[in-house]
Amino acid sequence: MTFNLDDSWISKTKQSSMRQLRRLPVVEELFRVNRLIARGKHADGLPSLDPPMAGLFGKIVRDGIERLPIEELGVPFEATLAAAHKHVETLRRGGGEPIDKHSTHIATRDLVSTPEPYVFGLSPRVLDFVERYIGMPVDYLGVDIKREKVNSAEDGVRLWHFDVEDARMVRFIVYLDDVDESCGPFECIQAAGSDEFRKVTRYVWGDRYSSSTVESLVTPASRYKGVGSMHSVHVFDGVRLLHRAGLPTARDRYSMTFSFASKEAYFAFQSARETQAAFVNRWGSMLDARQRQAVAPPPGAATPRWADALQVTTRVFLRRDLRTPEGQRGGSRAAANDS
Numbered sequence: 001m002t003f004n005l006d007d008s009w010i011s012k013t014k015q016s017s018m019r020q021l022r023r024l025p026v027v028e029e030l031f032r033v034n035r036l037i038a039r040g041k042h043a044d045g046l047p048s049l050d051p052p053m054a055g056l057f058g059k060i061v062r063d064g065i066e067r068l069p070i071e072e073l074g075v076p077f078e079a080t081l082a083a084a085h086k087h088v089e090t091l092r093r094g095g096g097e098p099i100d101k102h103s104t105h106i107a108t109r110d111l112v113s114t115p116e117p118y119v120f121g122l123s124p125r126v127l128d129f130v131e132r133y134i135g136m137p138v139d140y141l142g143v144d145i146k147r148e149k150v151n152s153a154e155d156g157v158r159l160w161h162f163d164v165e166d167a168r169m170v171r172f173i174v175y176l177d178d179v180d181e182s183c184g185p186f187e188c189i190q191a192a193g194s195d196e197f198r199k200v201t202r203y204v205w206g207d208r209y210s211s212s213t214v215e216s217l218v219t220p221a222s223r224y225k226g227v228g229s230m231h232s233v234h235v236f237d238g239v240r241l242l243h244r245a246g247l248p249t250a251r252d253r254y255s256m257t258f259s260f261a262s263k264e265a266y267f268a269f270q271s272a273r274e275t276q277a278a279f280v281n282r283w284g285s286m287l288d289a290r291q292r293q294a295v296a297p298p299p300g301a302a303t304p305r306w307a308d309a310l311q312v313t314t315r316v317f318l319r320r321d322l323r324t325p326e327g328q329r330g331g332s333r334a335a336a337n338d339s
C-alpha cells in the first residue's frame with residue numbers, strides 16, 4: 001500500500017524496512033509478480049494512443065528515454081511555458097526555496113497560484129500516454145520548477161540512481177533554457193546498459209553510485225547526455241534507467257519536471273501530496289472526473305493519527321529521527337526532480 005514519505009519517524013521506518021526486505025531476491029520477486037497481476041487487472045481499461053504517441057510509447061518501451069520538441073507532444077503548451085518562465089525569472093533573481101546546497105525550487109503556494117504549469121500534466125494526451133506505459137491508473141505527482149546551480153556538490157539527485165517510488169514511472173523534463181555540457185544536462189544509461197549495470201552490481205533497491213563507479217562499469221556508447229535547446233523535452237522512466245542530474249560547471253540550469261507514478265506506488269513524497277491538495281483546493285472545479293482521480297491520493301496514503309501521536313512521543317525520547325536509507329537522503333522533497 002502506498003505511503004507518504006515525510007520527515008516522520010514512521011514513514012522513514014517503513015522505507016528503511018522495505019529496503020532491508022528487498023535485499024532478499026524472493027521479496028523482489030513477490031513485488032514483481034504482484035505488479036504483474038495488478039497490471040493484468042487493468043489491461044482491458046487502457047487507453048489507445050494515436051500514431052505519434054504510439055511512436056513515443058515504443059521508444060520509451062525500448063530505450064526508456066526519448067528527447068523531442070514540446071510541440072511534438074500534441075498538447076497546448078503556450079500558457080504552460082509562459083507561466084514557467086515567470087517562475088524562472090523568480091529563480092534568476094534568487095527567489096524560490098533552497099532544497100539542498102545545489103538547487104532552489106518554486107514553492108508550492110507559488111506553483112499553484114495559477115492553473116498553469118501544473119495542469120499541463122493533466123492533459124488527456126499526457127494521461128493517456130502515461131497510463132498506457134505504466135499500465136495502471138495514474139497518480140500525477142505534479143510539477144517541479146528548479147534552478148540547478150553551478151557547484152561541485154555530488155549528492156542527492158546528482159548521484160547516479162534508479163528511482164524507487166514505484167515499479168514504473170514517467171517524467172517529462174522540459175528545459176527552460178538552452179542546456180549544453182556546461183549546464184550539467186540530465187544524464188542516463190539507456191535501458192539495455194542499465195539492465196546490465198543492475199546485474200553486475202547486484203543492485204539493491206535504493207542504492208546510489210558515484211561517477212567513478214559508473215564510469216568504470218558502463219561503456220561510453222550507452223551513456224546518454226541530455227543536452228538540448230530551450231523547450232526540448234526528455235521523457236523517461238527513471239525506475240528502469242540509471243540516471244542523475246548532471247553538475248553544471250559554467251551556467252545554472254533551469255528546468256521543469258512533470259512526474260507520474262501508479263496508484264499502487266510504494267510511496268510518494270509528502271511534498272507531492274501537499275501540492276496536489278493545494279491545487280485541488282484552488283482549481284479543482286476546472287477538472288473533470290479523470291483529472292480529479294489523477295490528483296487524488298490513493299486510499300490509505302495518509303499517515304494515521306495514532307502514528308502521528310506515536311511519532312511525537314518517540315521524538316521526545318530519541319531526540320532525532322531514524323536515518324533514511326542511502327537511496328533517499330534529504331527528506332520529503334528530495335529526488336522529486338531529477339532533471
Ligand SMILES: [Fe+2]
Nearest residue numbers: 162163238338
Ligand atoms: Fe531520479
